[in-house]
Amino acid sequence: MIRGVLALIPDEFRRFTPRYLALVVLLALSQAAAYLLSVPVLQALFDGNYGDAWRWTSWLAVAVAATAVFGYLQSMVGLRIGVGMLRSVQTRLGDHLSTLPLGWFGTTGSGAISRIIVGNVREILGVFSHLLSPVLNAVLVPIVVAVGILFVDWRVSVAMLISLPLLLVVNRLANVGYSRSNQRIHDAASEANSRVVEFAQAQPVLRAFGATGAGNKALDGALRRQQKASTDAVFASVPGLMVFALCVHAVFLLLVYVVIGRATGGDLSIASAIALIAVSSRFIEPLNQAAQLSNALRSAGSAAQRINTFLAERELAEATAPVQLSEPSIVFDDVAFGYSEDEPLITGASFEVSAGTTTAIVGPSGSGKTTLLRLASRYYDVDSGSISVGGHDVRQQPSETLLGQVSLVFQDVYLFNQTIEENVRLGRPDATADEVRRAGEMARVDEIVERLPDGWATVVGEGGASLSGGERQRISIARALLKDAPIVLLDEATSALDPHSEAVVVRGIHELTRDKTVVVVAHRLSTIAHADQILFVDAGRIVERGTHDELLEQGGRYAAFWGERSRATGWHLAPSTYRSDLNGALGG
Numbered sequence: 001m002i003r004g005v006l007a008l009i010p011d012e013f014r015r016f017t018p019r020y021l022a023l024v025v026l027l028a029l030s031q032a033a034a035y036l037l038s039v040p041v042l043q044a045l046f047d048g049n050y051g052d053a054w055r056w057t058s059w060l061a062v063a064v065a066a067t068a069v070f071g072y073l074q075s076m077v078g079l080r081i082g083v084g085m086l087r088s089v090q091t092r093l094g095d096h097l098s099t100l101p102l103g104w105f106g107t108t109g110s111g112a113i114s115r116i117i118v119g120n121v122r123e124i125l126g127v128f129s130h131l132l133s134p135v136l137n138a139v140l141v142p143i144v145v146a147v148g149i150l151f152v153d154w155r156v157s158v159a160m161l162i163s164l165p166l167l168l169v170v171n172r173l174a175n176v177g178y179s180r181s182n183q184r185i186h187d188a189a190s191e192a193n194s195r196v197v198e199f200a201q202a203q204p205v206l207r208a209f210g211a212t213g214a215g216n217k218a219l220d221g222a223l224r225r226q227q228k229a230s231t232d233a234v235f236a237s238v239p240g241l242m243v244f245a246l247c248v249h250a251v252f253l254l255l256v257y258v259v260i261g262r263a264t265g266g267d268l269s270i271a272s273a274i275a276l277i278a279v280s281s282r283f284i285e286p287l288n289q290a291a292q293l294s295n296a297l298r299s300a301g302s303a304a305q306r307i308n309t310f311l312a313e314r315e316l317a318e319a320t321a322p323v324q325l326s327e328p329s330i331v332f333d334d335v336a337f338g339y340s341e342d343e344p345l346i347t348g349a350s351f352e353v354s355a356g357t358t359t360a361i362v363g364p365s366g367s368g369k370t371t372l373l374r375l376a377s378r379y380y381d382v383d384s385g386s387i388s389v390g391g392h393d394v395r396q397q398p399s400e401t402l403l404g405q406v407s408l409v410f411q412d413v414y415l416f417n418q419t420i421e422e423n424v425r426l427g428r429p430d431a432t433a434d435e436v437r438r439a440g441e442m443a444r445v446d447e448i449v450e451r452l453p454d455g456w457a458t459v460v461g462e463g464g465a466s467l468s469g470g471e472r473q474r475i476s477i478a479r480a481l482l483k484d485a486p487i488v489l490l491d492e493a494t495s496a497l498d499p500h501s502e503a504v505v506v507r508g509i510h511e512l513t514r515d516k517t518v519v520v521v522a523h524r525l526s527t528i529a530h531a532d533q534i535l536f537v538d539a540g541r542i543v544e545r546g547t548h549d550e551l552l553e554q555g556g557r558y559a560a561f562w563g564e565r566s567r568a569t570g571w572h573l574a575p576s577t578y579r580s581d582l583n584g585a586l587g588g
């Protein structure tokens, strides 16, 4: 448990660990000395030997002062390690997050990520500042006191030494219930975090369906489960704590019994007996305190374990050697991929997208079209086969190189809660204001900006919540235009837009894809018909490929799909408009 926490101490703070442990030991020694010195003080007072009493009281004062000093120093060093650990772990987690496959974020809830990065990290901060020391003290102080008592009465000392390991075993058993609940608390809190974020983001949908008033079932359920997990944990830990408290008192009574037995037998003076009873009561004090804190320490141990598990999450192997890219082409060579190991999705995918051409991917919903785009931009690594972009395997390219030559325009546009200008500038952070405006004009962001009182300085809300779907898409196109990468991977989804927005978005896409290498998950019939190559995907396999004319001639799956879609939309392709030029297609 503690090993997991120790593993998280940053290298530059490791040198503080021996100092911290030395201070914990010195604190325990001084605290135990203060307890033990009460014996000669009481003995001298009962004997009426005030000279000795003063002498021992002075030593007692020194021990108490030393306890205060060591306690302070240990807290300061502990806090320093804790804060250093907090900063370093959060940086490591952030760095690690940026190296994980992009696809990982789709499967891991935002609640779980924030719970680890904010909640779990905060938990481990307390280990060195205020949790570890009392728990170590609870072991060290009683041992030192028991050994010290050996010089007063060995039987009492032996009774103390025997009861100590028994109490530690009881404490461990008493905490089993809480330890089991710990993972449940974490899972429930992660889920509740995710649901709260989801609830806030889904307000428009919930209101549209009148599902806000009585509360959102998923959120209510998650909050109830979190509450129950916390209550269960308390109920699970209470019996253990009570049993432990009972055992501690039983040990105290046993010691009192031994001491009184020795005193009534004449083997111990009354003064020594009173002093030993006083020491015995102090001897168990750190144990009680530790029992209260051991759950928090265990919880911090579990938090550290979760952080370490997260840090061990497989990163995308990052190539560091620079590569010289040739022309912007894409080659899939016998690619196989599945989101889970036992369920292959893409199988035997081989195709080439030559520089400056357009490939349209079509096929039924869920057939794996978007997944092919994701693989080309290395959201995930393939299970077998290879994907080359610009003449090099994507795994052999530093991600900056790969993503530098690719513009992604996917359906799920994410905008940061920043100004429109900052959101567009993300495409190329060093772009001039004029370049940002120019990209904005091409994507017709200027039209949006003109309507807003703060213009380009309008803050768009979390995820771009204050803008319409079409407006968000225009900003994402402006971003891609500003980036001006030679390859465009496009998930063309304009069906949800009104005719004006669709026309504007299509014009933006038209600008974006001019003279570029384009792979498009195509929904518009004009895009499909004028692509240089069409790939028809079904259940993760490319079952037909060719130009529109070739595939219609084959009379296979594509021809059937085309017939169906044309009938549904009443779309006609006049022979004169057959051009392999996407400009014309997207304009139409």
Ligand SMILES: Nc1ncnc2c1ncn2[C@@H]1O[C@H](COP(=O)(O)OP(=O)(O)OP(=O)(O)O)[C@@H](O)[C@H]1O
Pocket: 103, 106, 107, 339, 345, 363, 364, 365, 366, 367, 368, 369, 370, 371, 372, 521
């Ligand atoms: N992150 C993910 N984890 C697990 N399964 C996923 C993930 N993303 C997609 N899938 C599954 O993989 C399959 C293919 O999804 P994909 O999005 O590639 O299909 P698509 O052909 O683009 O569908 P559509 O046309 O409906 O957008 C689907 O069954 C989908 O549920």
